[in-house]
Amino acid sequence: MVRENEIRVGEKQCALPETDDAGLVFIGTIHTPWTSRMETPRQGRQDGPVCRIDVLPLFAPALAGLEHYAEVEVLYWLHQSRRDLLLQCPANDGNPRGTFSLRSPVRPNPIGTSRCRLLRIEGASIFVQGLDCLDGTPLIDIKPDRCAFTPIAPPQKGDFEVAE
């Protein structure tokens, strides 16, 4: 069972800072088959249902060239998640885990990341497999997966540094 808003036995809450340190702009909306948190996958799968990412018209020109990549990284804002749990019990068994040791959507900055299969781009709509989020989830970013991307900018000193 997914949490809605309850705090479970064994969980530890905190008071978050009252002011934000940085602001996000939503660049689009993700459409998936899942309309309830009781249905979403725990993790996306690359043979999962085809999902559509609609990028806002303002940002559509920034998609140029993305079609060359078969794997993309998608970042999204888990807008229904609470943000104030330090310890949580994913199995609701009274066994608390640190939030940063989980990939739970409940975290101080509820950002989901998925590696997705890019199927095609039609205008400002991107069709992918591998997402795990609710229908209507705000899009934050999309970029080539790090395993597929070779930097175009010339190398810098740091590229050649290794641990001593």
Next chain:
Amino acid sequence: MVRENEIRVGEKQCALPETDDAGLVFIGTIHTPWTSRMETPRQGRQDGPVCRIDVLPLFAPALAGLEHYAEVEVLYWLHQSRRDLLLQCPANDGNPRGTFSLRSPVRPNPIGTSRCRLLRIEGASIFVQGLDCLDGTPLIDIKPDRCAFTPIAPPQKGDFEVAE
């Protein structure tokens, strides 16, 4: 050469929305050997210099259990990056690319993601290899890498759905 703030020939700027759609809280600070954008690696390497991530005391309890993972995903705020370029020329050769087809730090929501080797945790300090960011970069999130993590919460319907 890394951009400082200039716009290069062939690049395309936009006016970002004036209001934020969501707010981030910084949960810590990343310490790396790089103090200038002219030095940072284009991509982190897992045999790269050891970096230290200091988590704020408020959030330190949320680290419990992270030590069980050898690979972690780190999200950070690229605080020196401009956010308003739709097309950019990473090689400064007049050849523009869409921002979302790059892993450039310049993007509407300048969030960096790295997959890092977790070496050890001492109190609220996490020692990792694989980062590519400036010393002093704000930390947004840390979680087990998706390849290493098995959900603890019970499966849901979506976990078993595949494309038709």
